[in-house]
Amino acid sequence: MNAVIELLQNHRSIRKFKPDPLTPQQTEAIVTSAQMASTSSNVQAYTIIAVTDPAKKAELARLAGGQAYVEQCGLFLVFCADQYRLKLATEHNGEAFHQNTESFIVATVDAALAAQNAAVAAESLGFGICYIGGIRNNPGEVSSLLGLPELVYPVFGLCVGVPDQEPGIRPRMPREAVLHPDAYSEEAVREGIRAYDEITYAYYKERTGGRTLTTWSRGIADKHKQPVRAHIRPFLEARGFRLN
Ligand SMILES: Cc1cc2nc3c(=O)[nH]c(=O)nc-3n(C[C@H](O)[C@H](O)[C@H](O)COP(=O)(O)O)c2cc1C
Incomplete structure (x- = not known):
């Protein structure tokens, strides 16, 4: 661009x-x-x-x-x-x-x-x-x-x-979960978390040769449970x- x-x-x-x-x-x-x-x-x-x-x-x-x-x-x-x-x-x-x-x-x-x-x-x-x-x-x-x-x-x-x-470049959250037209959409956020967990699971698995099998939301939960x-x-x- x-x-x-x-x-x-x-x-x-x-x-x-x-x-x-x-x-x-x-x-x-x-x-x-x-x-x-x-x-x-x-x-x-x-x-x-x-x-x-x-x-x-x-x-x-x-x-x-x-x-x-x-x-x-x-x-x-x-x-x-x-x-x-x-x-x-x-x-x-x-x-x-x-x-x-x-x-x-x-x-x-x-x-x-x-x-x-x-x-x-x-x-x-x-x-x-x-x-x-x-x-x-x-x-x-x-x-x-x-x-x-x-x-x-x-x-x-x-x-x-x-x-x-x-x-490598770290993948980001799907756009729909971040950019909301006109008003906040909880549905888009929930769907974004689900989709991003799939993306990050594959990303960590690939980046670590299969040693790290986790998701974005698991990492967030581990950090924020206290x-x-x-x-x-x-x-x-x-x-x-x-x-x-
Ligand atoms: C305010 C802030 C603090 C951060 N602190 C650390 C840190 O202490 N150690 C570290 O390795 N990365 C740190 N990071 C880097 C983030 O982990 C990184 O930006 C994020 O995982 C996205 O990855 P990327 O920058 O490679 O795209 C920090 C980033 C920000 C914005």
């Missing part, structure tokens, strides 16, 4: 990297692209920590639950939702700073939009990427390691580097976020 759409539709996460660093120009192009993402009311409520120090990357790999590619990749970008800058700007103008769940969503969405621009820019330069939500396993330690102030939290990391593997990262809310509150 066109080069951008082709790039987007060929995305797959990379989890094995060659150790080559990025040039300053490449990093600059990726971060400038991130900064040009749309941002709610131009608040730009995010900060990016670019980690290249091998010792810090190794520590982050450990804190993310032992994900070796965090250490291997040339550049590890940590996208942080940042309300601290908004607080400084508000106080700079002599006003008291207020925040709530709405401003928390704004900052988190801003960080995610910037990250996805960075991801696409990196892929357009031939790099592979992998988001790392695993850093929220230990958000306190990650925040200390990166020197994050109050009202800033690490949303996720992004590995960027030269791919050292060629994984609360996920229940430590996040107390962590955020301890960092000064008000989720009211």
